[in-house]
Amino acid sequence: MKVLIVGCGFAGLEAAKELRKRSRELEIAMIDRRTRFEYLAALPEILSAKVSPAELSADLNKFAAKINAEFINAEVVAIDFTAKIVKIGTAEREIPYDYLVLSVGAEQTFFGIPGAEEHSYSVNTLDGARSTKETLDTLDPTKKINVAVIGAGLTGVEVAGELVVYFEAKGASARICLVEMMPQVLPAFARENLANPVRKNLTGRGVEILTETAVQEVGDDAILFAGGAKFQYDIIIWTAGIKPNTLLQILDLPKEKGWLKVDSDLRVPGHEAIFAIGDTAYFESDKGRSGQNVEEAEGQGKVAAENIIRALKGERLKSYRPKNTIQNPRALISLGADKAVIFFA
Ligand SMILES: Cc1cc2nc3c(=O)[nH]c(=O)nc-3n(C[C@H](O)[C@H](O)[C@H](O)COP(=O)(O)OP(=O)(O)OC[C@H]3O[C@@H](n4cnc5c(N)ncnc54)[C@H](O)[C@@H]3O)c2cc1C
Structure with a gap:
C-alpha cells in the first residue's frame, strides 16, 4: 500500500512523519519541486541577518531517509485520479499511488x-x-x-x-x-x-x-x-496576499475560491483516497474556517495521516477540529529588535 505526498512543506512533512509513526510497513513517497524544506514563517528575519538562509531550510532527502520514505525531487504537472497516477516533470514519469495527500501550499498574488x-x-x-x-x-x-x-x-x-x-x-x-x-x-x-x-x-x-x-x-x-x-x-x-497554487487550476476536484474543498475528515469530497491539507485546503466546520498558518497545516497533516491508517483498517475516520481559525486567529508576531507580540483568542 503506497501513500504519495505531493508538497513537502509544514503539512506534507507532518503527514509523512505521522504516517511512519503509525505504520512501519506502509510505503511512503514524497514529491517536492524543491530539494529543501523552507521555514517560511521566519523568512522576514533574513533581512536583518538575525538568521541565515541556511538556518531556515532542511534537506528533504535526509528527512525522507530518516523516516524510511522515498523522496522525489520533481514538479507535479498533472494527476490522473482514475488511474491513480501522478505525472511529474515533463509528464514522462508517472508515480502510482493508493492514497494521495495534496499539500502544495499557496502562491503569492x-x-x-x-x-x-x-x-x-x-x-x-x-x-x-x-x-x-x-x-x-x-x-x-x-x-x-x-x-x-x-x-x-x-x-x-x-x-x-x-x-x-x-x-x-x-x-x-x-x-x-x-x-x-x-x-x-x-x-x-x-x-x-x-x-x-x-x-x-x-x-x-x-x-x-x-x-x-x-x-x-x-x-x-x-x-x-x-x-x-x-x-x-x-x-x-x-x-x-496569497492565491491557490497554479497546479490546482488543472485538477478536476471540488474547490472553493480556487482552494481544494475537504470534508470533515480532510478527504476531498467524492474522492475516498485523496486528502488535501495545509494552505491548499479549504476547511470549514462549526468551529470556523481553518486559517492558512503553520498550526493548521501541521494539525491537518497529523489528522490526515491518522485517517489514512484508520481507512486502511476499515475504521471510522476522525473529524478535524481547527484551532487557529479565520474567525479566531492566534499568532506570535516578531517585530525585530527582540520584540514580539503573542496573541491568543
Ligand atoms: C513570509 C511568510 C511568513 C509567514 N509567517 C507565518 C507565521 O509567522 N506563522 C504562521 O503560522 N504561518 C506563517 N506563514 C504561513 C505558513 O508558512 C503557511 O501557512 C504554511 O507554510 C502552509 O504549509 P503548507 O505545507 O500547506 O505549504 P508550504 O509550506 O508552502 O509547502 C508547500 C510545498 O509544496 C511544494 N510544491 C508546490 N507546488 C508543487 C508542485 N507542483 N510539485 C511539487 N511540489 C510542489 C513547494 O515547493 C513547498 O515545499 C507565513 C508564510 C509566509 C510566506
Missing part, C-alpha cells in the same frame, strides 16, 4: 496590479528573501533610502520591524512606509488590542504607516496610489 510583480521583491520564498536582502545591501547608505512594504498583515509588519533593525545596523537613513488597503494594520485579526500595540511599536521606531491606501499601479521608480498620491521608491517589498 499581486492582484493583477500593473507593474507590481515586475518591480517588487518578496520574502515569500527562501530565494525571494535572499534576493531581497542582497538588493537592500546594494542601496547607497549615504543617501536617504525609500522603502515601501505593501500589505500590513503578519508578514508585512514583521518585514517592517526587521527593516528598522537592518537600516540601524547599516547606519543608513531610510523612509520605511508600510502600506495597507484596510483601515488598520493586521486586518485579519480585526482586534484593536493587537493592532494598536503593533502600530505603536512600529511608528515609535520610525515606520510610516499608510492605512486605507490601495496600490493602483507600480512604475519604474514610483508607486501610484488610488486617489492619485505617488511614492518614489528605491525598493518595494510585496507582502500582500
